[in-house]
Amino acid sequence: MSNRPVCHNVDMPDPWVIPGNGVFYLTFTQGDRIEVWSSPNVEDFNQAQKSCIWRPEGSGWAPGIWAPELHFLGDAWYIYFSGEKPGQGPSSHRTLVLRSSSKDPMDPKGWQFLGPLQGVPDHWAIDATVFTPSPNELYCCWSGWPLGDHSDKEQDLFIAKLSSPTQAIPDTVTVxxxxxHDWERPDGGKRGVNEGPTWVSMQGFRGIVYSAHGSWTCDYKLGLLALVGNNPLDPSAWKKRSSPLLMSEREKGGPYGPGHASFVVAPDGSSCLCMFHCTGNVDDGWDNRKARCMELKAQDFAMESSHCCCASGTEVGGGGHGGGHGNVLGKAINKIKSL
Structure with a gap:
């Protein structure tokens, strides 16, 4: 993988990439709107087609739109994201849902705002994702403050079972x-951050990849939470790896602070494309967060493995900069774009 920005002149916090209809769709945090982009090349969105599919005006919600995710569930496209209540600022973030009546997720006329995800606590929540660990079962995982706590000192990962894409079963909400871990805690350990969850199924690994530490620092990183039991609602069914999955090492140079990733897994589960945002400089903070791609192998997800550094890797797309493994993954990914 190349680690070149997938779009050189646009910051792309929280990139979400998904194959479909023969292309790759991409969405990311833009604050005051949700756009869907498409490209035939997962590493190059410089000439992408772009469509603004929703703005919050008239919805009863305000700008402050974070981390949209595009999912195809049943026979419809959905977008899960978080938004603010008017005049109440970031502390009012809740999970919101859009659904499209069109098979083309870039058709703005197809999208309908459905409002907040139902059945979850009326409490701060961001970065919702949905996944199906078993046939006919749908779950939602999100990052939230501990219930009853408004101090903004800790973000945990919550899960709930869904009875439909828009309705959680209230009594299933679980942390x-x-x-x-120390590497999950910024500000000298005074804060704790687990956020940006996404489901990944690889050879030897089924579980959640999440972001940890401070997103405003170069120590932002990805962690692993493996589903080792049969019941996702049982906290003991999840096992956290003691070492991160992906991080930066300052002595190796940039990019720095990889986080909030999405994944395209090869059909055989032996490798995947990991798209994440990170910065070009150590002290960029929330600025200059570009989306990049990296190939990860199944063995990188093993519970006994050590972390990967985001400054290494070969090009996924096979465009002349990478080695053999990148070309193999690039060909495999091209085969699944039509899913």
Whole structure:
């Protein structure tokens, strides 16, 4: 993988990439709107087609739109994201849902705003993702403050079973991860951050990849939470790896602070494309967060493995900069774009 920005002149916090209809769709945090981009090349969105599919005006919600995710569930496209209540600022973030009546997720006329995800606590929540660990079962995982706590000192990972894409089953809400490792805790350990969850199924690994530490620092990184039991609602069914999955090492140079990733897994599960945002400089903070791609192998997800550094890798797309493994993954990914 190249680690070149997939779009050189646009910041792309929280990139979400998904194959479909023969292309790759991409969406990311833009604050005051949700756009869907498409490109035939997962590493190059410089000439992407772009469509603004929703703005919050008239919805009863305000700008402050974070981390949209595009999912195809049943026979419809959905977007899960978080938004603010008017005049109440970031502390009012809740999970919101859009659904499209069109098979083309770039058709703005197809999208309908459905409002907040139902059945979850009326409490701060961001970065919702949905996944199906078993046939006919749908779950939602999100990052939230501990219930009853408004101090903004800790973000845990919550899970709930869904009875439909828009309705959680209230009594299934469970905490499955808390930031209990030093590498998950910024500000000298005074804060704890688990956020940006996404489901990944690889050879030897089924579980959630999440972001940890401070997104405003170069120490932002990806962690692993493996589903080792049969019941995703049982906290003991999840096992956290003691070492991160992906991080930066300052002595190796940039990019820095990889986080909030999405994944395209090769059909045989032996490798995947990991798209994440990171910065070009150590002290960029929330600025200059570009989306990049990296190939990860199944063995990188093993519970006994050590972390990967985001400054290494070969090009995924096979465009002349990478080695053999990148070309193999690039060909495999091209085969699944039509899913």
């Amino acid at each position: 499955i991860s808390r930031p209990d």
